Amino acid sequence: MVPVLAGAGSVAAVTAPGWPDDAVALEALQDRLAAQRPPPWRPAGEPLVAAVAAADGGAGLVAAAVLARGPRVLAGTTVTGPAPGPYAPSLLALREGPLLAAAVAALGRRPDVLLVAAAGRDHPRRAGLALHLGAALDLPSAGVTDRPLVAVGPEPGPARGDTAPLLAVGEEVARAVRTAPGVRPVVASAGWRTDPATAAALVLSTTAGVRLPEPLRAARRRAREAR
DNA sequence: GCGACAG
DNA sequence: ATCTTGTCGC
Numbered sequence: 068m069v070p071v072l073a074g075a076g077s078v079a080a081v082t083a084p085g086w087p088d089d090a091v092a093l094e095a096l097q098d099r100l101a102a103q104r105p106p107p108w109r110p111a112g113e114p115l116v117a118a119v120a121a122a123d124g125g126a127g128l129v130a131a132a133v134l135a136r137g138p139r140v141l142a143g144t145t146v147t148g149p150a151p152g153p154y155a156p157s158l159l160a161l162r163e164g165p166l167l168a169a170a171v172a173a174l175g176r177r178p179d180v181l182l183v184a185a186a187g188r189d190h191p192r193r194a195g196l197a198l199h200l201g202a203a204l205d206l207p208s209a210g211v212t213d214r215p216l217v218a219v220g221p222e223p224g225p226a227r228g229d230t231a232p233l234l235a236v237g238e239e240v241a242r243a244v245r246t247a248p249g250v251r252p253v254v255a256s257a258g259w260r261t262d263p264a265t266a267a268a269l270v271l272s273t274t275a276g277v278r279l280p281e282p283l284r285a286a287r288r289r290a291r292e293a294r
Numbered sequence: 295g296c297g298a299c300a301g
Numbered sequence: 302a303t304c305t306t307g308t309c310g311c
Contacts, residue, residue, distance in 0.1 A: 123302050154302070250298065277297065 084202050086164045088151065093161055094192060100202050101193035108207035108260040110180065113137055116273060117178035118282030119170055119200070121163045122290035123150070128163065131289035132170035134178060135282035138275035143285060144173040145293040157216070159185055160196045167196070168203055180261075181208035182269060184283055187258035188240035189218045189233060201259025209266035210256030211283055215241060223252050230255075230267050242267040250278040 084100060087093040113136055121130045127150045133143035148166045155161070163185070171181065186195030187210035195216065201208025218233035223245045233241040233254065242263040243252040255266035273280035 121302080128302095 083205055084199065086160065086168070086203070088161070090155070090158055090161065093158055097160075097190070097192040097194035097199070100199060101188075101190075103202075105260050107262060107265075108180070109265060110269070110272075113272070114179035114269075115176075116180055116182050116269070116282055117171055117174060117206075118182040118184075118273075118280065118286045119167045120184040120283060120286040120290050121167060122287070122294055124294040128166050129290045129293045130163065130166040130170040131286045131293065132167075132174050133282050133285045133289065134174055134176060135273060135285070138273050138281035140282055140285045142174070142176075143289050144170060144175075145289055146170045146173050147293070157191045157195075160199050164196060164199060164203070167200055171200075171204055171206075178206065180269065181206050181258070182273065182280060182282055183208055183210050183258070184212070184287065186210050186212050186216045186241075186254075187256035187261075187266070188263075189216050189235060189254065189256040190240075191217055193235070193240065195256065197256055198258045201261075207260040208258035209261045209269050210241075210254075210258050211270055211280060212254045212256060213251075215243075215254050218254075225249075228271055232263065239263050244270050246270065246274040246278050246280075247276060253278060 119132045134141045183197035185197045187197035197210025218235045220233040223229040223231040229245040231243045232239045241256040255270040
């Protein structure tokens with residue numbers, strides 16, 4: 068657990084969640100994170116986005132983070148570390164959480180919002196890695212995935228910008244987003260202090276012609292090339 | 295060629 | 302996430 072000051076002049080401090088190293092502790096933390104409803108965040112103008120992604124390296128893991136304004140990538144970093152364990156569905160944070168957090172810290176500049184290659188609220192316990200990372204770093208966050216983890220919903224229309232709600236247990240937790248004509252929709256998952264609409268808007272504002280947001284593509288490429 | 299897509 | 306071969310299309 069890393070203590071984080073709530074803000075200049077404030078007396079109270081909030082305790083940011085850390086990165087548990089076993090499934091039981093992580094599941095308990097996910098339950099607690101999902102129950103919290105911190106003040107929603109909305110982009111003011113064109114936010115400074117940090118996108119993060121991880122790749123499996125021979126030795127362990129490599130995580131990359133890039134800074135971007137819309138689809139324009141400004142800078143990036145890469146960090147390497149051992150793989151804490153094998154991948155398990157709904158427990159991705161166990162494996163990638165600490166290293167992704169380190170990659171964001173290594174940027175040396177605090178973004179306005181995080182775009183994470185992982186699920187957010189679209190999760191069995193409503194707190195996937197995208198949401199968790201935002202809470203841990205005290206930054207608004209949204210998730211982007213190829214397909215839903217648990218949520219279901221209709222196909223969006225064929226035009227870029229068309230969206231359709233993705234629901235889990237009656238709640239809209241994500242949005243299917245058509246980022247370009249003729250491509251399969253991506254899932255924009257609500258995260259820490261973001262709702263599905265904000266996540267979808269963020270995905271669209273960082274996408275330029277191809278299916279995935281440019282900052283995410285850049286982060287993935289960096290991570291892969293650093294292997 | 296680069297990106298999407300099957301599996 | 303990764304591997305890998307091939308087809309289609311701009």
